[in-house]
Amino acid sequence: MNAASNADGFGDSAARPPVVFRGGTVLTMDDRGTLHPEADVLVVGGRIEAVGPCLAVPEGTVEIDATDGIVMPGMIDTHRHMWQTAMRGYGADWTLTQYFVWYYLEHGRHFRPEDVYAGNLLSAVEALDAGVTTTVDWSHGLQTVQHADAAVDALEEVPGRFVLAYGNIQAAPWEWSVAPEFREFVGRRFHGDDMLGFQMAFDVTGDPAFPEKTAFEVARELGATVTTHAGVWGATNDDGIRLMHDHGFMNPDTVYVHAATLSADSYHRIAATGGSVSVSTESEQSCGQGYPPTWALRAHGIPVSLSMDTSVWWSGDLFSAMRATLGADRAREHLEAHAGSETVTHVHLRAEQVVRWATRGGAQALGLDDKVGSLEAGKKADVVLIKNAHSPAMFPLLNPYGHVAFQAQRADVHTVMVDGRVVKHDHRLVGIDLARARRSVEATVDYLQGQLGPEAWEHGMNPDVPETKVLDNPYTYTGYRSTATHGG
Structure with a gap:
């Protein structure tokens, strides 16, 4: 396939020629777990037309050679703080407490709308590059509606599938959710397009007064899904789950992030109400949210999706x-x-299951299972080809699920298609201005370094913990203190 002539058609999906992925190992991730050792995936008009061996294709179909490769659904990340991506790797040695200190207590307020834009733009591009075709932007840096507009502007600039989870760690959810400008923003920027979804993102501290009730009511009025950091050591705990349950706000579409320090009672409540958990294993096992909880979620039959949390780590x-x-x-x-x-x-946990969590699990968590997450006729064409003829790690291909989970990496992502549009081919992004993303991020880094000064910038990579009970409550908008860690 010639990427320049065939992959850069940016009109509507019906105007682009059909595309067929030929002769690859196809992981459909359908209900039956169908795996084709050698098959084709035909895409017509932005949707999957057929999956199977030796497919007949319409005249003018563009062929992508998938021989010796793996064709799978686009991966789905259900929790990523995209606005922080301009600080990639800055907090590599942070604990969760240090993360709270830097963003919540000290420097998070410095971020301008253009800095949120820069982080989102780079994050959106890197997601596509890695075969992540749908990403939830857990956007808790939206201090103003101008910040929110900047976040959406960046997402709309990149040809991926995104969900903006609107949040603001600097203000109380029961306040920003009822602001007229928030409601005006939602009505202005979201119109039911499955390329840009909407959630509300806020946490429940466990305060017996349950002030977050107001935000849940707004979400219900707007028809918005709630995504919340639950079961995070020192921040959210069983009290928040109980309050949500007792007030009727635990729904099948609720996404609980981490859920790593909850009791069996809380897991039972999540299971009984049909919610799902977004697990960020690397974050949980390194920073201290709690031990990655898939072992408990499996025991309680709770659906799982995967997420990366933030590229600052x-x-x-x-x-x-x-x-x-x-x-x-x-x-x-x-x-x-x-x-x-x-x-x-x-x-008990096999490679096939985690590949399912990374694809179908994400689609189910986001209510998109009828559209994406598996390679089946009629679904939107979010497709990834893993193939690298220059890598000795791509052969022999004996256990495809194990290969995806243990052998492959972003450098092996050969082709990425979103909604029938090729956005990466032959290991290179297509129709994406990477230089623009670089310029935006460099401007943000220069600005932040200037705001903090050289000494504070350097010190921020291992910040001190101030004399505050950040371990009990990192939220600056409430005085409530739990007794979950070292005293109320």
């Missing part, structure tokens, strides 16, 4: 998320067995 791809999740879940299984003088002979 981790990479922006889900290959590392799958790898880390398998490792953390299996490590716990082995350690618990050893503690009882037993030996695990067969692991």
Whole structure:
């Protein structure tokens, strides 16, 4: 395929020629778990027309050679703080407490709308580059509507599928959610387009007065899904889950992020009300939200999706998320067995399951399962081809699910299609101005360094913890203190 002549048609999907991925190992991720060792995926008019061996295709169809590669659904990240991507790697050695200090207490307010735009733009581009075709922008840096407009402007500039989860860590959710400018923004920027979805993002502290009730009521009025950091050590706990449940705000479309320090009672409530959990394994196991909870979620039958949290710490791809999740879940299984003088002979979490969490699980969590998440006729064409003829790690291809979870990486993402449009081909982004993203991010880094000064900027990579009970409550908009960690 000639990317310059065939992959840069940016009109509506009906105007682009049909595309067929030929002869790849196809992981459909359908309900039956169908795997085709050698098959084609035909895309017509932005939708998957057919999946199977040796498909007949319409005249003028563009062929992409998928031989020796893996064709799979686009991956879905259900929780990423995209606005922080301009600070990629800055907090590599942070704990969660230091993250709270830097963003919540000290420097988060410095971010201008253009800085949110820069982070979102780079994050959106890197997601596509890694085969993540749908990303939830857990955008808790929206201090003003101008910041929110900048966030959406960036998402709309990149040809991916995104969900803006509107939040503001500097203001109380029961205040910003009822502001006229917030409602005007929602009505102005969101129109039911599945390329740009909407959620409300806020946390429940556990305050018995349940002030967050107002924000839940606004979400219900707007028909918006709520996504919330739940079960995060020192920040949110079982009290928040109980309050949500007792007031009738735990719904099947609610997404609980991390859920790593909850009791069995809370897991039962999530399971009974049909919610799902977005697991960010790398973040949880390194920063201290709690032990990655897939072992508990599996035991309670709670649906799982995967997420990367933020590039201020981790990479922006889900290959590392799958790898880390398998490792953390299996490590716990082995350690618990050893503690009882037993030996695990067969692991319970298999590679196929985490690949499903990275694709279909995300679609189900976001209410998009009828559109994306699997390669089935009639669904939107969000397709990823993993193939790298120059890599010795791409052969032999014996266990395709294991290959995706343990062997592949972003450099092996050959082609990415979103909504029938090729946005990456032959390992290069198509129709995306990477230089513009670089300029925007460089301007933001220069601005932040200027605001903080050289000494504070350097010190911020390992910030001191101030004399405040940040461990009990990192939220600046409430005086409530829990007794969940070291005293109220």
